[in-house]
Amino acid sequence: MNNTITTSKIQCLDLKGQHRQIKQEVFDLFEYVYDNNAFSGGPFVEKFEKEFSAFCNTSFAVAVNNGTSALHLALLTLGIGPNDEVLVPANTFIATAWAVSYTGARPVFVDCTADTWQIDASLLESKITSHTKAIIGVHLYGQPFDVDAVKTICTRHNLFLLEDAAQAHGALYKNESVGAFGEMACFSFYPGKNLGACGEGGGITTNNENHYSHLLSLRNHGSKFRYYHDELGFNMRMGGMEAASLIVKLKYLDDWNCKRRQIAKRYQSEIKNPRIRLQYQPDWSSSVYHLFVITTPDRDQLINYLNNNNIFPGLHYPVPCHLQKAYQHLNYQHGDCPNAEYLSQHCLSLPIYAELQENDVDHVIQILNNY
Structure with a gap:
């Protein structure tokens, strides 16, 4: 070990070095977005969706405005709503629970293990009631939770499994990328994440084409065709500039x-x-x-x-x-x-x-x- 004493401040996270490294690539793509007026959705968002789904080895990816929205829309796609319960870890960022509450459902908090600090699968069945519809497992700190243990319980009780992968872009569970183990997986592209946008961003991956189609509608005012609204929808599209920055960063x-x-x-x-x-x-x-x-x-x-x-x-x-x-x-x-x-x-x-x-x-x- 080098015994040199450092005098500069060492922060928990410092993005300046990363952004210096890729600045010109990002700015060049920003110029394309600007010249094409592709600021909300559009070809750059679609390009990022294709590349991110390939990265996660899933069939589909849907880009949205942030990770909290990703969780919210995924739960709505599963039909979660009032009078339902969803099991979530007590040890997670609050957005995991917010998404459940936004649907009108009730978050039921489950303790973490004493060593991995991930959701304790041994406690799940004691929390399940007739109102339970889903379990959200969080790949917290970038470390996968015990997917097989949680998935076995979901199968036994006919529950949906949703992955909160907001901190785990590229993490592996038994040598397979997170993002394809549950019905859907939700990612955050908040600037400080391992894959962070120059701005806000989020995404959902899935292998279910029906979920994919529903998510596209929900994020865009409940509309599949312009000015025709089939359901209550939301304005949760990703912007073109954010997608452009993610296209560059995904390569690294x-x-x-x-x-x-x-x-x-x-x-x-x-x-x-x-x-x-x-x-x-x-x-x-x-x-x-x-x-x-x-x-x-x-x-x-x-x-x-x-x-x-x-x-x-x-x-x-x-x-x-x-x-x-x-x-x-x-x-x-x-x-x-x-x-x-x-x-x-x-x-x-x-x-x-x-x-x-x-x-x-x-x-x-x-x-x-x-x-």
């Missing part, structure tokens, strides 16, 4: 993910401090490390220590979904999801992105081991 995604994995491997093999616990990585999982999350007994003390050494970690997420004020009416209590609650109070996210320099990784490891 495998390489960027590879570099994230290399950094993660160093963290996993070289962080030796017993006060720091890492996320367990099952053999069947190949994460893309959207986040590299650790836990420690005294998070605030560690954050202050890191900040004093020019390292600025992230925090994902300080309040689990079931204890959010917005869901007080569901009457969840402290202790209902103990693993998610522990994680929320003790986790932090280390710097990780493809452009992170080796000496910065050295510094993070050295400082953590000295803690």
Whole structure:
């Protein structure tokens, strides 16, 4: 390890290096979008959809305005609505639960495991009622959840499986790309994601042609033919500029993910401090490390220590979904999801992105081991 002390600030995520690398390619394509007035939907969105579906090894992809909309439209496509229940992890970004609520259905929160921090499949059947219609599994932090375990329960109880892959572009479960295991998979292209737009964006992948057709209608005011509206629809199209940036970035995604994995491997093999616990990585999982999350007994003390050494970690997420004020009416209590609650109070996210320099990784490891 290089013992050089870093004086520059090491952020949890810094996109400037990525955007410098591809700036001219992106701007050249922006000019094509501009010259063709293809700002809402159009040929660049269609091109990205084809390329992203091929990347995920699915038959179809539908691009929308953000990842939350992707989840919302996918649930509507499955017919989820009032009086229905959908099982979701307590340990996830709130958008997973929002999408259920937007349909009028009720999110039922399920704890995560103590080691992978993914949805605990062993708890699912105890949460299923006559109102349960679907389970959303989240490939959280870029690491796939145990798809087979969850899918077996879905099959047994005739439930839909929906993948929330917002953080997992390119992740592998048993050597197959996430995005094709459930009825649909939903992705976010928020700028900070492994595949992030220059702007907002989201997408849904599926192998079901009926779902694909329905999604195209829902995102475009419930219309298959202009000015003819077959159902209540939404204005959730992706913009041409966002699609253009994603077309460029998709070409680099495998390489960027590879570099994230290399950094993660160093963290996993070289962080030796017993006060720091890492996320367990099952053999069947190949994460893309959207986040590299650790836990420690005294998070605030560690954050202050890191900040004093020019390292600025992230925090994902300080309040689990079931204890959010917005869901007080569901009457969840402290202790209902103990693993998610522990994680929320003790986790932090280390710097990780493809452009992170080796000496910065050295510094993070050295400082953590000295803690």
